[in-house]
Amino acid sequence: MKLEKNQLLNLLSFFRIVCNLKTIKRSGWIHKSKITSPESVADHSYSMCMMSMILAEIINLDSGHIMKMVLIHDLAESLVGDHMPDDISSEKKQLVEDKAMKKIISKLPNSLRKNYLNIWNEYNDNITVNAKFVHNMDKLEMVLQAKEYEFEGYPKELLQPFIKSATDYISNERFDLVFKIMQAINDDSKRI
């Protein structure tokens, strides 16, 4: 595929939006756990992508498709920020992020747009096994990071709500391996 000048500039604009995700801090840690300089959304997405790649292979899911879903799942936050549930209703958040994501995807070459829009919609509809797996991995990665912050000395009681909500979420789902790893994280009391 040969790209015209304006397609190239649009693609560059897409990459800048991706790059900007490094500067968006995961706001839950700031507002609820008093961590002043927490991980970025890009940090979280990296770790979640690697974990998803490995676990998807172990349980025979489509790791390539899942990695793509993980990479884009929080990309809208590059334009709209990482809102807390207290700032904004989940319906409003969904609308704002959907609008941002459509704008972001429109910067890709025409032939790629439909696939990424489908992956984004699949993630949000949360009906397919792949989408459910990615939502579970989002929670699992959060538990892992919460535990790391606990090891670093941040107050346990300010991290517990994150661990509790993720534990409840993962416990209600069907991914046995994800559940077992979450248990191992919760049971483990020493660092690497």
Place this chain on the structure above:
Amino acid sequence: MKLEKNQLLNLLSFFRIVCNLKTIKRSGWIHKSKITSPESVADHSYSMCMMSMILAEIINLDSGHIMKMVLIHDLAESLVGDHMPDDISSEKKQLVEDKAMKKIISKLPNSLRKNYLNIWNEYNDNITVNAKFVHNMDKLEMVLQAKEYEFEGYPKELLQPFIKSATDYISNERFDLVFKIMQAINDDSKRI
């Protein structure tokens, strides 16, 4: 595949090493560009993975394989840090990182190890088209970030060496689209 207790704990140890990459700062920006709190290696890997996914699809390379290579390409730095060429010779760096990477990969379930070891070796040998593409993407992502730091107001003269070395590298390679995007980054003078 069913994992035994010790395999589960090894996998958790692998995930912690991945998670720790969020805390490793890209040292080049600190030492050469006086940026006190730069992106993490995880940030860089996230952005590079997304860019690689999109460009690999446009030029019909195997995006799944390439994404895996990108995710692991700097993972050894979680254990050994991001050394500058002045700290350590490139041969020594290669040895240290190879040893660390073998340790990291040994934490994966047996059935996955060989594949990731092959991908790691393929990246280092830098002979295949996929490996060459990933090395190019490493440079392209660095140029994009350098330009972002320039827009943020960091001194141009301290960022120029990164842009120059990456430009030289990419100019000598065969990926026309990567070269064109690098040109677009260098020519562009306004932010998103």
